[in-house]
Amino acid sequence: MAALSVSGVTRRGLTWIVLGAPRREFWSRFRKEKTLVVAETVEEAKKEPILVCPPLRSRTYIPPEDLQSRLESCVKEIFGSSVGNSWQDVSLEDGLLKFSFLARLADDLGHAVPNSRLHQMCRVRDVLDFYNVPIRDQSKFDELTASNLPPNVKITWGY
Amino acid sequence: TKVGGRASSFTVVHGLQGLNALAEEAVHPVAKPEAVVSAGPQAPVLRRCELPVPATRRPVQAWVESLRGYQQERVGLAELHPDVFSTAPRMDILHQVAIWQKNFKRISYAKTKTRAEVKGGGRKPWPQKGSGRSRHGSIRSPIWRGGGIAHGPRGPTSYYYMLPMKVRVQGLKVALTVKLAQDYLHIVDSLELPTSDPQYLTELARYRHWGDSVLLVDL
Numbered sequence: 001m002a003a004l005s006v007s008g009v010t011r012r013g014l015t016w017i018v019l020g021a022p023r024r025e026f027w028s029r030f031r032k033e034k035t036l037v038v039a040e041t042v043e044e045a046k047k048e049p050i051l052v053c054p055p056l057r058s059r060t061y062i063p064p065e066d067l068q069s070r071l072e073s074c075v076k077e078i079f080g081s082s083v084g085n086s087w088q089d090v091s092l093e094d095g096l097l098k099f100s101f102l103a104r105l106a107d108d109l110g111h112a113v114p115n116s117r118l119h120q121m122c123r124v125r126d127v128l129d130f131y132n133v134p135i136r137d138q139s140k141f142d143e144l145t146a147s148n149l150p151p152n153v154k155i156t157w158g159y
Numbered sequence: 160t161k162v163g164g165r166a167s168s169f170t171v172v173h174g175l176q177g178l179n180a181l182a183e184e185a186v187h188p189v190a191k192p193e194a195v196v197s198a199g200p201q202a203p204v205l206r207r208c209e210l211p212v213p214a215t216r217r218p219v220q221a222w223v224e225s226l227r228g229y230q231q232e233r234v235g236l237a238e239l240h241p242d243v244f245s246t247a248p249r250m251d252i253l254h255q256v257a258i259w260q261k262n263f264k265r266i267s268y269a270k271t272k273t274r275a276e277v278k279g280g281g282r283k284p285w286p287q288k289g290s291g292r293s294r295h296g297s298i299r300s301p302i303w304r305g306g307g308i309a310h311g312p313r314g315p316t317s318y319y320y321m322l323p324m325k326v327r328v329q330g331l332k333v334a335l336t337v338k339l340a341q342d343y344l345h346i347v348d349s350l351e352l353p354t355s356d357p358q359y360l361t362e363l364a365r366y367r368h369w370g371d372s373v374l375l376v377d378l
Binding site: 053 | 203205207217218219220221222228229230232233235236238245339340341342344345353354359362363365366368
């Protein structure tokens with residue numbers, strides 16, 4: 001329909017008539033765009049992998065019995081078998097060797113050297129001393145509650 | 160600063176973005192990382208200090224982690240400059256900087272009217288002598304009900320002050336030192352996540368025992 005170009009018609013009326021005919025095409029364009037956008041987001045969501053969180057680990061660490069032999073074999077693997085009997089004095093100055101050694105040990109034993117003590121690990125002996133110390137996850141209060149207390153001692157958490 | 164233990168432990172994650180760094184917080188002049196490619200299924204990310212380290216001190220080290228997988232801790236080893244990550248633990252400077260950060264933005268808008276500003280009270284309510292009541296000069300003096308306030312807050316007051324730049328910088332260095340020493344600092348190679356799921360990051364922080372609140376800093 002052609003727009004009425006009558007001088008007597010008000011501006012508001014004119015615009016209403018102008019939009020009257022192409023209104024259906026106008027809104028259908030928006031609807032097409034909406035369906036396209038929805039389809040794209042659905043596909044993107046399907047492409048992302050759904051990662052499942054592994055079960056939480058406890059921070060307790062008990063040094064295994066064969067810790068020395070494990071360390072020795074690790075040293076021989078990474079630094080080569082040329083170290084011999086003085087494997088405890090091998091220096092960890094080189095970044096790459098230190099990283100591979102400590103990462104291998106951490107994956108093996110399930111316990112890593114924390115950031116605050118990495119700079120203290122200069123020799124393999126320091127690493128051995130670190131891994132000989134057991135780590136307990138329980139606080140002192142939990143230990144007390146778990147242990148055998150006399151009947152007149154009660155421990156309550158009251159913050 | 161942080162409170163150790165279970166309640167509100169606070170982890171700072173440093174992202175080494177390298178060339179495409181959008182510095183949201185310019186923390187300190189950390190050099191960009193150099194990935195040294197070497198043998199192995201995944202090349203470990205090794206970072207050396209680009210700024211010269213004094214001969215008497217040795218750099219501190221930290222693991223470089225990755226956010227791309229739950230178990231991708233220990234992707235590399237980063238060397239950190241001792242003047243930044245191993246300074247003296249100056250708690251007084253840290254306190255000064257924390258109090259400054261809290262107060263310098265403060266503008267208190269409290270304002271009360273004095274006896275001159277309260278409406279009315281220009282006339283002596285009753286003559287000085289003869290009525291038997293106590294003597295007063297105006298009904299808006301501070302001892303009257305509805306009167307002005309004698310020494311109240313006067314207008315918007317600003318608590319702005321600036322600590323010297325070097326003090327503020329030293330405060331940041333002390334904060335980083337303390338976080339590293341308490342194992343609350345984690346260095347990440349990049350802030351890329353494999354999913355857009357918001358739960359992923361919370362579960363990652365839970366799995367890696369990062370603590371209840373985590374601050375991510377992009378370098």
